Amino acid sequence: MLPITILEALHQARQDIDDIDARMLLQDVLSVNGAYLIAHSGQELTPGQVKSFRLLAMRRAQGEPVAYLIGKREFYSLDFTVTPEVLIPRPETELLVDLALAQFPLDLACKVLDLGTGSGAIALTIARHRPLAHITAVDVSAEAVAVARLNAAQLNVANVRIIEADWFEALGGERFDLIVSNPPYVAEGTAYLSRGDLRFEPRIALCAGGDGLDCIRSIIASVPGYLNDGGALLLEHGYDQAQTCRDLLSEAGFGGIFSCPDLAGIMRVSGGRLGVS
Ligand SMILES: C[S@@+](CC[C@H](N)C(=O)[O-])C[C@H]1O[C@@H](n2cnc3c(N)ncnc32)[C@H](O)[C@@H]1O
The missing domain is CATH 1.10.260 (434 Repressor (Amino-terminal Domain))
Structure with missing residues (x-):
């Protein structure tokens, strides 16, 4: 050669x-x-x-994603290990972290729950920026939990508890001040799934029923049982799901409901507060 x-x-x-x-x-x-x-x-x-x-x-x-080939992806200026068992953290998800950090100041020992943590991108980033917070991160995938725990160790994060569970099943009667989630929200069978990086990412991290809203519906319906009064929920969703998310939040008793666009101008995160009109 x-x-x-x-x-x-x-x-x-x-x-x-x-x-x-x-x-x-x-x-x-x-x-x-x-x-x-x-x-x-x-x-x-x-x-x-x-x-x-x-x-x-x-x-x-x-077609293999660069992140899987090199085994890492930068998110919120932190390096996360990623494997084909976890979603590759997206730049638009940084908006969810921005909004979460805006919910509580540095000196407050807030209780936060991240549902569907994957690589741990959201939970561990919040933990790094809010060292006093007590964060619980849940994922149903054992492989994702292993990756998130590895990232917690590599990023020197000690204030996150990472649990393998189906959404709320392991939480008993525990309540939180803030619940965040970037759940699967892609509609099964959409052409989008056969393009780019998505072809290589785990289906369990992407798909949520015929209209992509199964996980969002199930999370919003259960969340009131796990939020303190006045607590907030922030959800990432698909480009055309903001109105449905706001309707679901309203039906579940949330107030102060809003949607926020990402840098591309697409409504990407919706949220609200429990017990606020
Ligand atoms: C879109 S990925 C988000 C990963 C990570 N939070 C991020 O933003 O990069 C959704 C995650 O939800 C997890 N998940 C899917 N169904 C779940 C369930 N029933 N309970 C808990 N986690 C679930 C998947 O394993 C996946 O890691």
Whole structure:
């Protein structure tokens, strides 16, 4: 194999994959950052590095998400380990975290529940920004719970309890000040599922019945039994689900109901407060 430089390797990979993806894969192979690739573009790669990079580029060209290929994804400026058993944290979910952090100040020992924690992205990010909070994170997937626990250890987070359970089943009569969730909300059978990263993500993290609202309906119906009076619920949902979420919240006795758009202008999070008119 003829020696090739960083620049040449990137150039070759760009025939089949995006430049940004190629850079992320090569950074991972070399264990360097983006600035290094630019500053050392003339550096020759070893045959082993070229082989590893070409294999990753080939898998990417076949559709595998970069996050699964390199085993991590940045969320709210924190690095999360991700495996094909968990949803890849999305930038739009940062809105849910922004809204959650706005609910309570740094010096309040608030009780928070994250339903369907996956990699732990939401619960662990809130925990890092609110060290006094007592956070419970639940997921029905044993594999997701293992990934979330690994992330808790890697991010040095001690104020999160991670439980394997079906939504509220393990919580007894416990009540919380804030409940957050990015539940599965994609309609089964939609064409969207056969595109991009979604093809490789766990169906249990994505799909929620014929209209995508099964989990949202079930969570909103149960939440009043687990929220303190005046407590808040924040739910991420699909682009066309905001009105239904607001209706469901109203039927369940919530007040101060709102929906909030993400950076793309799509209504992405809805919420309300219990016992507030
Ligand atoms: C859309 S993913 C969200 C993952 C993570 N919170 C995030 O925002 O990246 C939904 C999560 O809900 C979990 N889930 C699905 N059904 C559940 C259930 N009945 N009880 C608890 N968790 C469930 C899935 O395993 C998945 O991890």
